[in-house]
Amino acid sequence: MRICILGAGGLGSVFGALLARQGVDVTLIGRAAHVDAINQNGLQLLGIRGEHTIKENLTAVTDARDTEGEFDTLMLGVKSTDSEAALAGANCLRDRVSVALSFQNNIIKETQLADWLGDASKVIGFSTFEGGLLEGPGRVNNNMTLETSSYIGELDGSASDRVTTLAETLNNAGITTRVMDNIQQVMWEKLTQIANAAGWSVSCEIGNPDLTFADAMVLPEGAEHYLAVAREVLSVYKAMGYTPQNFYTPVSKLKELDSLDDEAAIATITAIGQAMLDGGYRSRTSLHDDILAGKKTEVDFILKPFIDKATELGLEVPTVTACYRIIKVLDNYLK
Template identity: 55%
Template sequence: MRVIILGAGGLGSVFGARLAEQGADVTLVARPTHVEAINKNGLKISGVNGDSTITNITAMSSADDAVGEFDYLILGVKSKDTAATLAGAASLKGRIKTACSFQNNTTKEDDLANWLGAEHVIGFATIEAAQLIEPGHASHTFKLPLSTYFGELDGTITPRIEAIVDICNAAGIGTKAMPNIKQVMWEKITQIANAAGWSVSTLAGNKNLVMNDGMVIQEGAEHYVQYARELISVYKALGYQPENFFAPVSKLKELDGGSFDDAVATVIAIGEGMNKAGMKGRPSMFTDVISGKKTEVEETIGPFVHKARELGISVPTVDAVYRIIKVLDHYLV
């Protein structure tokens, strides 16, 4: 199996390393400093699965240097960089059998289909997390027993889905083939939008705070539930019901069902559990804001705002969170 990861930051590096450990021929296209460090010393992976250094991996800073055909391409850049990245990888066209994306947005499959053709695109969602510690070193910061899903966009399970699922499972990434991959991807973006928007609108005034710091406060938990329920109302209007695909961290079913007070108690309990476990959750959007970087508010929260308006659904908290972050984003670079 040959895999090329286009835009290999923290998560792309970890996925690439895990697949390479299972014998896949992996090429990472990444920033020059990261590429230089990998080619000199190998790719160091630390974190939840321990430490290792991967040397049987190819790294380059330009897709033009990639040779031959690839069974899978995984797009790993920020959503705002998609157009420029795909334009810069035109030399790969005709050499990619199957493509998918790590991104957190609702247009990633369409973007790839417009670039390669719809027949080359599959659905993919993962909640595994990683970060780039320094050039040549990525930390695998979060995993679940079942964290990753692949599926054909027409709802079928094909040999190319089974092949990528099998190697991911062999690599220690809990993965499942899903007929309803479109729902999985929408549920993931609902969960991501919830954590991202809530954290920025609640915690951004203090760069030392993490999610659990706000979740254990009554008012923080109340804001979390109100915001989540409005996001979920849009998700349900698309014909879906919360399934907690990313349990145990996913609690959309609990947030949506029962009384408001019970849901608030659930959020507080999650925060207390995170504190007890020593976890320090911080969504990338929150990290972007406190680091002075542009966010993906339009790609992550925008779909819920626009879909709610289209369907006539009242989401005042979602609207407020979106407006707050859009103002902050205006002054970020």
């Protein structure tokens, strides 16, 4: 199998490293410093799966025009805000790709890929909770995984050999992947979880750059705010006909937050926060990190869909709307 990853950032590099290590022919398209380091010294994979340097089965280029041959799968790994430019720069690949999927956290990624390819039948649904952080050129930290870290499926819910084959390839590489007949729900539920976490953390903690995700969860007011955001994004998710499943257990607690009364839900949130602190978990959402780094955020891809869908369904989401407005003001002054 040959796989091209358009966007060799943290997550793209993790997938590329794990797949190449298993013997898959991988081409990464990334930024010059990262590509140069990979070509000189290999791709260094750090983190929860140990330390490895991958040199075999791995090609790194800065421009899609430098790729060679045809690819069974293209994986889109750039930020949602960069999709249009990245795909436009990869037009030479459109007729050389059999299947395309995206790592991104948004609900338009499949449509964007279909429009780019000119053929919606080439696009499959994908969702992952694998974590990757670039620690420098040629170095990526695989800092997150789960018992089932990824889901894949045809967008119409049908079964197919291509989905089964790709799932087997990912599983063989150690990326635990499950084939789903409801991949649309999986993608919406993940976005629900991310919108909850991102909107809450920025609106709670952005004034203090030393605070991480758990610091506000252990406070009553922080837990109450977390629950308020959760209730609203869940109201939209459920109004679409979905029931929370906790696909990304144990980090997902949407079922509990939906079913428990306020007091029990708040206790659950504070307990999660305390467990994070006790375990030394000191991280933030990527949207929160982007703001602290002075980068434009993906707020219009993460929170705005819930506001738009709420309007469509006749629901009120005032807390989510307030979070969105706060982040949009901050985003306006970022580059």
